[in-house]
Amino acid sequence: MKPKELKIVPLGGLGQVGRNMMVIGYQDQYIIIDCGVQFPDNSLIGVDYIIPDMQFLQGKEDKILGVLLTHGHEDHIGGLPHLFDVIEKVPVYATALTAGMAEVKLARAGKLARTKIYIKNAGEEWDLGVFHIESFHMTHSIPDSVGFAITTPAGLIVHSGDYKFDQTPIDNWPSDFAKLAELGKRGVLALMSDSTNAERPGSTPSERGIDKAFEEVFANAKGRVIISSFASLISRLQQVTTIARRHRRKICIVGTSMVDNVNLATKLGYIDIPQDSLVSLEEALHLPDRDVLILCTGSQGEPTSILGRLSTGKYSAFSIKKGDTVVFSSHPIPGNEENISGTINRLYRMGANVIYHSVLSVHVSGHACQEEMKMLLNLVRPKYFIPVHGELRHLHQHAKIGMMMGIPEHNISIVENGQTVIFRNGKMRLGEQVPASVVLVDGANVGDVDRDVLRQRERLAEGGIVMLTLLLDKSTGTLAKEPRIQQNGVMTDYEMGAIQEDLKKLVIERFNKVKATNKNNLEKDLEQNIRKYFFNSIRRSPWVQVATIAI
């Protein structure tokens, strides 16, 4: 008989604790909350995205009762297709919009047949094995977001999902405060909640608060208005299209991801843009500039996005011109600052007026700040507290807020991914560390890029590569041909030409010293000495790769 204990296991990407995935288990029954991807920082060169390490789920396939999704952002649903590389079949539970987005994602990956998606809207409750699930509405930067209250044999645990307490959301549907208070009254064993903005004092402003900024943008714009934001920020799209219509502008949405999301949200009733105010890009380009709003992606300065390509003149459909007003309706995600800045500068150079968060309040965060975190803790009044969804630095700040709200330090667990937290007899303790390294996805193959490969890429990026091909005559033990030296990324070909002879002399000198008795020794010696040559002459250390071939 397995011990009567509840296990909570945060999983997910690098640094961000439990944001992309969390597993909750009691004896032999498990549920999963979210299954997302993480986008890599600048140190993970060439990596497309990161998926949670799912080793912990292997061998438990028949014990996993379901996946609960909190909302439709990539970092919470983007990993679903990969889940089915580990698990043959598992049902998914989500609100209507989230379910719609998950369905699209799984269908594209050809994995839709592996699951059944149950729509469970905010306010619904249902049983999953020993667990009783209650879904409650929380405001966030995508509609139809929820948190979960999960009654387990060990007690009631609450998961906030990504949230903020927007008192005047665009869809007029605030967080379910009554439910949170009721849970608090019922008695909550443990709260896991979003730590993203734990370093920010005060409250996150309401989405409604940025209406004023957009009114100003439209009032002052003399030409076209081009607004870029996240494709999933449905409420922002509602907001700016409503204001644009008031200013008698037609709306043109460019880019597949944004069009797809608007179509889905329209179908499900989460956004309302009258059909007669929408125009195609071709129509938009033939209207007077003052009558046009163009919505597109690229607010993070991604070079391949529409705005990114507009800023480099590489978008074929149209170009930025003097008089355009371009709005970045987003905050920079850490790591994107340089790309965004470059895009802003290029748009200015093209004659556009550029508006972004540091000059006008055209964006607010989707995550709670310190006062909202305090409010949540006061409503839910948990016995134990596990700050999640953040880096270690954010969890530490969130823990300090928990202590300020009266939770004793030893009732707070700051854990990293893979660190199991166990509840037994109403007490919390740390359990085993389960595998939670990261799985890097580059292109279509999963897992064939590891830390060593990344280190190699980093070294190649730092100094380029020198390639030396050497032909040995097996019978005489001499060089059969002049060494061939190629390079990439070390220096200009002109400069390389100037040292070719030096390098060849060095190679022949080393060859005569070491001889080809041992091919490995020779290759190693040449690699070392060529590297030394570059370091001594120009203080640089390119990668050196030698191929000796005996004939």
Add this chain to the structure above:
Amino acid sequence: MKPKELKIVPLGGLGQVGRNMMVIGYQDQYIIIDCGVQFPDNSLIGVDYIIPDMQFLQGKEDKILGVLLTHGHEDHIGGLPHLFDVIEKVPVYATALTAGMAEVKLARAGKLARTKIYIKNAGEEWDLGVFHIESFHMTHSIPDSVGFAITTPAGLIVHSGDYKFDQTPIDNWPSDFAKLAELGKRGVLALMSDSTNAERPGSTPSERGIDKAFEEVFANAKGRVIISSFASLISRLQQVTTIARRHRRKICIVGTSMVDNVNLATKLGYIDIPQDSLVSLEEALHLPDRDVLILCTGSQGEPTSILGRLSTGKYSAFSIKKGDTVVFSSHPIPGNEENISGTINRLYRMGANVIYHSVLSVHVSGHACQEEMKMLLNLVRPKYFIPVHGELRHLHQHAKIGMMMGIPEHNISIVENGQTVIFRNGKMRLGEQVPASVVLVDGANVGDVDRDVLRQRERLAEGGIVMLTLLLDKSTGTLAKEPRIQQNGVMTDYEMGAIQEDLKKLVIERFNKVKATNKNNLEKDLEQNIRKYFFNSIRRSPWVQVATIAI
């Protein structure tokens, strides 16, 4: 006879207009303001730093009357040694501390004999050819900073240098407001001023304002206090050592650059740390933890800095332990956010309490915010305005502030590096564009890394490299040996092993099709087809380099 016009030419690194260097010329007489380096952003892989393109100075050697330095930061003096690659000899004019720092820099580069450094303190004035120079004190994040008023035959121009209006600076020496007002009264043709914080409303807080935060740090610290900041932030070092002494802590300064700067500043009287409060690192490690303050560099999360190495356990002299309080007394320089965040997280993991700008006000900017910019414009009341020291986005915001202060839009020039601004008969116009591309320095060689080399490095970093060596038998036109395939940074060797045979088959197939009639064609065909193989099978595009050798 050359036209009677004044030329202003901003030069310098990427994006930042005129920060690293500016040239002012009248007929055949030129002066240079500042000569600094720029540190590269993440897109310039492997580049150590960037120096201004000095082509414009070539051929003018005997016409350059002197270099004026505003202050001792690297981005204003770091390029001096490279200046003497272009100019044989030129005198330098600077305040005592700046002169001391420039002297150290030139002496290390073996170029001190090429110049004479004249100490001209704030308030002094002197002639340089047709120019009359007045140096005036401005507060900034390094002592002894100045701006310049330059009387030219075309009129009076004012250069702010890097500045903020700190009303209560640590050294009790505020900016010379009286001088600025007097210049305004005299009539200023053009102002060039610092745009760094043009996006920030309000005023930059005084250095003195962060005393409170440090008092709190020392009052709450139960173990060692480790404060990291910039080595040149002399006033910060004064500030924290004064507070540390009040809390009866001994002070240990670690790291050459910080020790050098403190020694120089002590010698010149810009900092006062009583000798008996200083201890060596060895002594510090033997004192009770509560009695120690350690000062070091690394506040930007640089992996090779002392704090960077402490966070990875790679600093040999001592280690971080539970109870340590580590303070980042700096703001992240854009591009460093990820490194800093990683360092903070690692220090937390080691048990330290970590304090940084987002949780406590332990740093203030050294640059003026919008209200100070307005104040400067109101004092100087220039006819023309050239916002400098910033990216295009900052210049545009600064220009808007200028307009708000009553300067007509057509009296403001937003220019980029190399764009000459000309004054003639009291009127401003744009002149020629002079060469102002960037010079990238990687290691000891200057200028042998260009955009193409960087693009190669970027591609290597994105996908690694596959190297194919092919031996052709000249007489038969067949392959003399099995192809040799090597790789770096593409995938793990294990995964590569699995596709070796596929690749060899592909190579032989292509070889049989194309034959070796034309070596170039063959190499190109193989490169394309191997790349295609990787893209089709795993959606990845490594660099492919083929070396065919005929024997």
